[in-house]
Amino acid sequence: MSGTDKSVADAGETAVDSTASAPDEEEGLRPHAPPQAEPVDRSGEPLMSAQHVYYSVDDTPILEDISFDVYRGEIFGIMGMSGSGKTTLLRLLIGLDRPTSGHIFFKGEDITRLDEDGLNRVRRSMGMCFQYSALFDSMTVAENVAFSLRNRTDISQGEIDRRVRELLDVVEMGGTEDRMPADLSGGMKKRVGIARALMEEPELVLYDEPSSGLDPVMGCNITALIKKVRADTGSTAIVVSHDVSNMLGITDRMLMLHERRVQVIGTPQELLASDSEIVHRFVHAVGTGPMTEHCSVSPQR
Amino acid sequence: MLSAIAALGGHVLKVLSYFGEASELHLRTLVHLSRGDVELRPTIEQMANVGVSSLPIVAVTMLFSGMVFSFHVADEATLLGAAGYVGWAVAETMCRELGPALTAIVVAARAGSAMAAELGTMKVTEQIDALRTMATDPVQYLVVPRYIAGLTTVPMLALLADIIGVGGGYIMASATAGLTPDAYFGSIGDNLDLWTVAAGVIKAVFFGIIIAVVGCHQGLYTERASEEVGRATTRAVVYCIMLIYAANLALTVVLFP
Numbered sequence: 001m002s003g004t005d006k007s008v009a010d011a012g013e014t015a016v017d018s019t020a021s022a023p024d025e026e027e028g029l030r031p032h033a034p035p036q037a038e039p040v041d042r043s044g045e046p047l048m049s050a051q052h053v054y055y056s057v058d059d060t061p062i063l064e065d066i067s068f069d070v071y072r073g074e075i076f077g078i079m080g081m082s083g084s085g086k087t088t089l090l091r092l093l094i095g096l097d098r099p100t101s102g103h104i105f106f107k108g109e110d111i112t113r114l115d116e117d118g119l120n121r122v123r124r125s126m127g128m129c130f131q132y133s134a135l136f137d138s139m140t141v142a143e144n145v146a147f148s149l150r151n152r153t154d155i156s157q158g159e160i161d162r163r164v165r166e167l168l169d170v171v172e173m174g175g176t177e178d179r180m181p182a183d184l185s186g187g188m189k190k191r192v193g194i195a196r197a198l199m200e201e202p203e204l205v206l207y208d209e210p211s212s213g214l215d216p217v218m219g220c221n222i223t224a225l226i227k228k229v230r231a232d233t234g235s236t237a238i239v240v241s242h243d244v245s246n247m248l249g250i251t252d253r254m255l256m257l258h259e260r261r262v263q264v265i266g267t268p269q270e271l272l273a274s275d276s277e278i279v280h281r282f283v284h285a286v287g288t289g290p291m292t293e294h295c296s297v298s299p300q301r
Numbered sequence: 302m303l304s305a306i307a308a309l310g311g312h313v314l315k316v317l318s319y320f321g322e323a324s325e326l327h328l329r330t331l332v333h334l335s336r337g338d339v340e341l342r343p344t345i346e347q348m349a350n351v352g353v354s355s356l357p358i359v360a361v362t363m364l365f366s367g368m369v370f371s372f373h374v375a376d377e378a379t380l381l382g383a384a385g386y387v388g389w390a391v392a393e394t395m396c397r398e399l400g401p402a403l404t405a406i407v408v409a410a411r412a413g414s415a416m417a418a419e420l421g422t423m424k425v426t427e428q429i430d431a432l433r434t435m436a437t438d439p440v441q442y443l444v445v446p447r448y449i450a451g452l453t454t455v456p457m458l459a460l461l462a463d464i465i466g467v468g469g470g471y472i473m474a475s476a477t478a479g480l481t482p483d484a485y486f487g488s489i490g491d492n493l494d495l496w497t498v499a500a501g502v503i504k505a506v507f508f509g510i511i512i513a514v515v516g517c518h519q520g521l522y523t524e525r526a527s528e529e530v531g532r533a534t535t536r537a538v539v540y541c542i543m544l545i546y547a548a549n550l551a552l553t554v555v556l557f558p
Contacts, residue, residue, distance in 0.1 A: 096433060134427035151437055
């Protein structure tokens with residue numbers, strides 16, 4: 001058992017039986033096809049590990065005692081209700097914010113102790129897709145995708161152009177090189193954002209709400225793209241979302257945040273089989289119960 | 302009473318905090334400059350934005366300022382029998398004060414506000430965070446080009462402003478007091494010290510730095526809300542004008558002892 005598992009157990013999370021079976025068909029939520037053919041090896045050192053991470057803003061706790069491991073080749077989901085701290089956690093993982101206490105390890109190196117230059121070195125092994133894409137609005141699609149290589153490497157312009165075309169083809173955005181972000185739809189921006197994040201062939205890609213704001217079909221396309229990227233590049237992914245159905249379809253394991261803490265970590269099957277009322281309500285979108293203090297709708301009495 | 306003191310203390314802390322943040326930003330910019338971390342393309346773009354694009358409004362402002370000033374001076378000087386000094390009086394005033402100060406205020410309103418709005422929008426839309434995730438320092442990529450643009454183009458604009466102001470002064474002096482070109486420009490050649498021109502340019506260098514640092518600071522420190530971009534833009538202009546006038550006083554005392 002890793003330190004992660006222990007901390008979760010200490011926090012009183014619902015125990016999840018890894019051999020638990022998937023729920024019945026009539027519940028309507030089942031994991032899709034396995035995200036990858038090869039099983040993830042969880043015996044070695046995790047690629048990324050959070051250990052007892054706390055984060056506060058102006059003495060207001062945002063995250064408390066967050067611990068988990070992410071292994072190479074894994075698609076790891078972080079889900080929870082709106083405002084539960086999912087995006088904040090993602091920002092901590094890539095060093096955009098620093099935890100109040102605790103440690104975050106990437107390839108065994110504690111990134112919470114690094115200065116900005118050290119973080120920049122680590123970030124070259126990561127890519128991040130933002131919730132609203134965060135494309136540079138003064139640059140074309142091609143310039144956005146090429147940004148990191150053009151700015152920080154001596155690779156020839158011809159090679160960069162070739163790689164841009166290749167990546168835009170991967171995300172099915174070929175032919176849009178000269179368009180401006182303002183001319184793209186939300187789904188297209190997400191795709192360009194994914195291409196930009198993949199430009200330096202990162203070992204770890206972080207996705208912040210990849211399907212939010214998109215119609216269900218486009219949301220599914222984006223999640224399928226995440227699976228395709230992992231299959232094509234072998235990269236590890238951490239996906240933050242509250243879109244349960246898409247998360248169940250693409251992740252190997254998931255973490256659920258609730259009231260600033262890790263509520264549960266497990267495979268999609270384990271979460272679906274969980275006897276925790278909080279997990280059950282979130283996964284099955286039940287509108288009443290112990291989570292209603294966060295809901296805008298009054299609980300039924 | 303205690304609450305009033307607490308409120309005053311809070312304001313003092315805010316001011317100190319502001320100067321601390323702005324000084325740190327300036328220092329980080331200078332560190333990048335000392336390392337030669339300069340992106341050529343964005344720097345040239347910013348020089349065009351700050352310098353070339355500001356030229357028309359600076360020209361109009363200085364033309365009319367020179368004309369108005371000359372109108373007053375020529376009238377009084379003629380009454381006092383000192384019409385031969387009108388050109389020198391206009392040039393001295395333009396080079397010492399009006400050229401650098403009015404240019405800086407116009408550039409602050411036009412380019413300083415644009416810096417705050419542009420960087421503020423980038424902050425709100427997570428483009429600044431995106432830069433950081435791609436291992437790019439926003440200070441190096443965004444602030445250094447604007448700093449160089451402010452540092453180089455505001456003095457050039459100030460020098461052009463001096464010339465345009467003096468030219469505007471001549472138009473009015475010849476129209477109202479009937480001064481000839483020889484009388485007007487001759488008095489400038491006879492009396493204007495080169496140091497006066499140089500000191501005005503030196504002032505403008507500092508004003509350019511103030512505009513770039515204040516504009517970029519307001520943008521980078523914008524809070525994550527759309528309405529904050531507007532507030533940051535307004536603050537950038539207000540703070541620039543206040544700091545330009547304060548710096549003008551200090552520089553005048555130092556440069557013209």
